[in-house]
Every structure is written in structure tokens, then in C-alpha cells.
Amino acid sequence: MKKLSMLLVMLSFACTAAFAQMSKDQIVSEWQRAKKYTKAYLDAMPADGYTLKATPQVKTFAEQMLHLADANFMFLGMISGKExxxxxxxxxxxxxxxxEAVTKAVMESYDFAISAIEGMTEDQFKQEVSMGKDMKMQKGQMLAKAFEHQTHHRGQTTIYLRLKGVTPPNEMLF
Structure with missing residues (x-):
């Protein structure tokens, strides 16, 4: 189990580094793909499943998706300087x-992210940004963290779909 955990950590770092080295057009393409994939999840969940909790201690499906949107706005706002x-x-x-309301907000968060990225130059991805008092990194690295975050929370909603008897959307790697 320790070896598997270490491997996953190493893969996460490698993916973050690779994402940070992509061109702006490639990054935009990845966010467009992620938007389409997330929309498939939102569409797959029946309307009565948006308030579903997998267990009493966790967020509802809607809260998971809105958390994803909140973070898209927050990360991309920090990176781009846009409100x-x-x-x-x-x-x-x-x-x-x-x-309806959740889908609208989540899709707007992806549009905000994509627009913010399109408005940046390649050189801006190398600029440093602060997150809190003690954490600084390049904007491209922060963008990779934002992408990882939305992927993580979309993935968490797979169980919600299964609990509703819905087969999750097929993987959209390309």
C-alpha cells in the first residue's frame, strides 16, 4: 500500500509538471474537454439526485459540483487577476x-477559466503568484493544480451517479 501511495504521489507531481509545460492552446483544449466531460456528469444525474448525499457526512452532488465551480473561479481569478x-x-x-442552477453556475466557471486562459500570454504562465502568505508558485503550476482539483471533484461524483442507478459517462481522455 505504501508503494502504491508513493507511486500515486509521484504521478501527480509528474502530471502537474507536464501540464505546466503545455502551450496555451493545449491548456485551453484540455479545459474545453474537461468542461464537456463535467457537463456529461451534470446531464447524467437525474434532477432528483442533485440533493443526494453518498453518506450523511459528505456534500450533496450539487455541493460537490458547486465546490468545483467555486474553485475554478478562485484559482483562475488568482492566476488571471480577473474577478x-x-x-x-x-x-x-x-x-x-x-x-438547472447548478449546471449554469458550473458551466459559467469553465467559461470563466477558458476565457481567463485565452486572455493570458505564454510568458504569464511563468510568473509567480501567491496563494496565502506562505505559498508561491508559477501561474502555470497553479493552473495545473486547478485542473487537478476539478478532475478530483468530478471523479468524486461518480459514486453519486452509481447510487442513483446511473452509469457514469465514459472516460473522455481525448
Whole structure:
């Protein structure tokens, strides 16, 4: 188990490094693909499943997706310097947990991310950005973390779909 954990950590670092070295066009393409994949998850969940919790201790399906959107706005706002159209509010706490409202907010977060990336230059990806008082990294690395975050939370919702008897969308690697 220790070897598997170490391998996963090493793969995560390798993927982050590789993502940070991609061209702007490649990064935009990856975010467009992620948007399409996330939309497939949102569409697959029946409307009555948006308030489903896998266990009492975890977020609902809607909260998971809104958390993903919150982070897209937060990370890409930090990277690009652009303000989220929702301001500094928490989507998890302000957006109704229904299929239409959640889908709209999540798709807007991807549009915001893609637009922010398209508005940057390749050189800006090498600039340093701060996250909190003690954490600094290049914007390209922060962008890789943002991509990893949305992938992680979309993946978490697979179990919610299964609990509703829905087969999750097929993998969309390309």
C-alpha cells in the first residue's frame, strides 16, 4: 500500500509538471474537454439526485459540483487577476441545489477559466503568484493544480451517479 501511495504521489507531481509545460492552446483544449466531460456528469444525474448525499457526512452532488465551480473561479481569478462574476460569494451556499442552477453556475466557471486562459500570454504562465502568505508558485503550476482539483471533484461524483442507478459517462481522455 505504501508503494502504491508513493507511486500515486509521484504521478501527480509528474502530471502537474507536464501540464505546466503545455502551450496555451493545449491548456485551453484540455479545459474545453474537461468542461464537456463535467457537463456529461451534470446531464447524467437525474434532477432528483442533485440533493443526494453518498453518506450523511459528505456534500450533496450539487455541493460537490458547486465546490468545483467555486474553485475554478478562485484559482483562475488568482492566476488571471480577473474577478469572478459571482464576486467572493460561495456558490455552495448561494446557488439553489437544482439541476438547472447548478449546471449554469458550473458551466459559467469553465467559461470563466477558458476565457481567463485565452486572455493570458505564454510568458504569464511563468510568473509567480501567491496563494496565502506562505505559498508561491508559477501561474502555470497553479493552473495545473486547478485542473487537478476539478478532475478530483468530478471523479468524486461518480459514486453519486452509481447510487442513483446511473452509469457514469465514459472516460473522455481525448
Amino acid at each position: 469572478s462574476p459571482y464576486g467572493r460569494t460561495s456558490l455552495e451556499k448561494t446557488i439553489p441545489q437544482n439541476k
